[in-house]
Amino acid sequence: xxxxxxxxxxxxxxxxxxxxxxxxxxxxxxxxxxxxxxxxxxxxxxxxxxxxxxxxxxxxxxxxxxxxxxxxxxxxxxxxxxxxxxxxxxxxxxxxxxxxxxxxxxxxxxxxxxxxxxxxxxxxxxxxxxxxxxxxxxxxxxxxxxxxxxxxxxxxxxxxxxxxx
Amino acid sequence: xxxxxxxxxxxxxxxxxxxxxxxxxxxxxxxxxxxxxxxxxxxxxxxxxxxxxxxxxxxxxxxxxxxxxxxxxxxxxxxxxxxxxxxxxxxxxxxxxxxxxxxxxxxxxxxxxxxxxxxxxxxxxxxxxxxxxxxxxxxxxxxxxxxxxxx
Numbered sequence: 001x002x003x004x005x006x007x008x009x010x011x012x013x014x015x016x017x018x019x020x021x022x023x024x025x026x027x028x029x030x031x032x033x034x035x036x037x038x039x040x041x042x043x044x045x046x047x048x049x050x051x052x053x054x055x056x057x058x059x060x061x062x063x064x065x066x067x068x069x070x071x072x073x074x075x076x077x078x079x080x081x082x083x084x085x086x087x088x089x090x091x092x093x094x095x096x097x098x099x100x101x102x103x104x105x106x107x108x109x110x111x112x113x114x115x116x117x118x119x120x121x122x123x124x125x126x127x128x129x130x131x132x133x134x135x136x137x138x139x140x141x142x143x144x145x146x147x148x149x150x151x152x153x154x155x156x157x158x159x160x161x162x163x164x165x
Numbered sequence: 166x167x168x169x170x171x172x173x174x175x176x177x178x179x180x181x182x183x184x185x186x187x188x189x190x191x192x193x194x195x196x197x198x199x200x201x202x203x204x205x206x207x208x209x210x211x212x213x214x215x216x217x218x219x220x221x222x223x224x225x226x227x228x229x230x231x232x233x234x235x236x237x238x239x240x241x242x243x244x245x246x247x248x249x250x251x252x253x254x255x256x257x258x259x260x261x262x263x264x265x266x267x268x269x270x271x272x273x274x275x276x277x278x279x280x281x282x283x284x285x286x287x288x289x290x291x292x293x294x295x296x297x298x299x300x301x302x303x304x305x306x307x308x309x310x311x312x313x314x315x316x
Binding site: 039042043046047049050053054056057062063064066072073074075076077078079080081082131134135136137138139140141143144147148150151155156157158159160161162163164 | 179182183186187189190193194196197198200201202203204205206207208209287288289290291292293294296297298300301304305313315316
């Protein structure tokens with residue numbers, strides 16, 4: 001294509017040709033094609049990347065599934081999130097461990113979870129901890145139903161899921 | 166006996182090392198969690214304790230209004246002067262004045278460093294984000310026990 005067009009004269013036989021390092025037509029000397037690749041810099045870069053990623057690595061796994069339309073509130077002083085029963089408020093709906101509930105059935109569902117915990121850990125005291133995952137714009141009126149339900153079911157420790165600032 | 170001279174220098178084969186690093190980077194990049202999620206801890210009084218058994222420690226009530234004003238009230242503290250016992254942090258452009266709240270909490274903690282409990286009383290229309298922000302400010306001022314009052 002180049003040979004047919006105007007580029008033939010401008011590129012192939014132009015000033016660039018004379019200055020080409022790869023195959024200068026003017027210079028008769030043969031150059032070595034193979035070149036040594038300096039690997040030290042590459043290993044340095046890789047090592048720094050591995051260290052950076054290891055430092056940010058989270059071994060706790062994914063505890064919360066945050067939906068596309070959900071934005072958690074931001075806080076600068078927050079504790080590490082632990083695995084507890086999750087009560088999710090998503091688009092006006094209530095979920096206890098991904099099971100759809102409403103304001104009337106949330107207490108029964110939480111009591112069911114409490115019963116299961118006590119069956120699995122008969123010699124341990126019930127910790128009464130649950131995590132609330134809600135959008136930052138949710139009104140307290142809605143959140144209050146969850147808090148009251150938790151209180152009735154004996155969940156006294158509430159953990160509000162937040163994004164660290 | 167004839168000793169042959171050998172070169173002491175040798176080349177380390179770097180290819181397996183690069184392979185290992187590449188695999189590590191791929192694994193870490195795939196499994197990385199970029200969103201840092203934490204939790205704000207709140208303790209609720211369930212009501213199983215008798216009133217006499219409850220330890221009376223100094224506490225601050227933060228009552229939020231629908232307009233963005235905050236009414237602060239200190240209870241069970243003898244060190245707080247009368248002017249700081251009950252006061253209002255007025256809103257700014259219909260929003261909570263966070264700077265004033267921060268200053269007020271610092272003043273309270275300076276007057277009585279034993280105030281470790283902060284209780285928040287939001288209104289029905291208060292946004293969840295604002296409650297978390299108030300909690301964050303209380304924590305920043307050094308309070309460790311936080312609570313949210315139901316409606």
